[in-house]
Structure formats: C-alpha cells, structure tokens
Amino acid sequence: MSSNAELLKKLKIKTGSVKRLQKDVTSYEAEAQQQKTKVEGMKNNNADPHDVKKQGEFLEESEAVVAQMKTRLSEAHTDLSEFIARIEKSGNTEVVSSEDFATAKQLL
Numbered sequence: 258m259s260s261n262a263e264l265l266k267k268l269k270i271k272t273g274s275v276k277r278l279q280k281d282v283t284s285y286e287a288e289a290q291q292q293k294t295k296v297e298g299m300k301n302n303n304a305d306p307h308d309v310k311k312q313g314e315f316l317e318e319s320e321a322v323v324a325q326m327k328t329r330l331s332e333a334h335t336d337l338s339e340f341i342a343r344i345e346k347s348g349n350t351e352v353v354s355s356e357d358f359a360t361a362k363q364l365l
Contacts (some may be wrong), residue, residue: 269357
C-alpha cells in the first residue's frame with residue numbers, strides 16, 4: 258500500500274477536483290440561466306430573429322457545457338468515494354483521522 262503521505266496527496270488532489278468541479282457547475286449553471294433570460298427578453302422585445310437565433314445557439318452551447326461538467330463532477334465524485342472507501346477498508350487510522358480525510362468525507 259502507498260505511504261500515508263502519498264495517500265494524503267492523492268486525497269487532496271481528488272478532493273480539490275470535486276470542489277473545483279462543483280464551483281464550475283454552479284458557475285456554468287448561472288451563466289446558462291443568464292443566457293436563457295437574455296434570449297427570453299429578446300423574444301419578448303421582438304428583437305431581430307437572427308440575433309435571437311445566435312443567442313439561442315449560445316444558450317445551447319452553455320447548456321451542453323453544464324451537462325458535460327455535471328458528468329465530470331459525477332465521475333470525480335465517484336472516484337473520490339471509491340478512494341475513501343479503499344482507505345477506510347485498509348484500516349489506515351492515521352489517514353482516516355486526518356483533517357483532509359474529514360474534508361473529503363464532507364463532500365460526499
């Protein structure tokens with residue numbers, strides 16, 4: 258089995274990935290919502306159909322990015338969960354009792 262320092266390093270990386278992806282998903286969802294509001298406003302104000310169409314394409318791209326980011330978050334979450342389970346199963350009390358481990362568990 259890996260040394261405790263290596264396990265903690267991997268745990269920090271996996272935890273950091275989940276945190277970053279959570280922030281990204283939140284950010285992209287907000288961006289998509291703003292874009293949706295903009296498109297609806299343009300439609301309500303009878304804006305040029307070409308402009309509405311272009312903004313609609315931007316909205317579709319934003320929504321695609323949100324879906325992609327959610328998939329990546331789900332994969333990272335699963336990876337972290339499995340890694341935590343392996344550490345717990347190994348009985349490594351030093352790592353399990355660490356602050357980094359507690360932080361990672363809170364994300365699940």
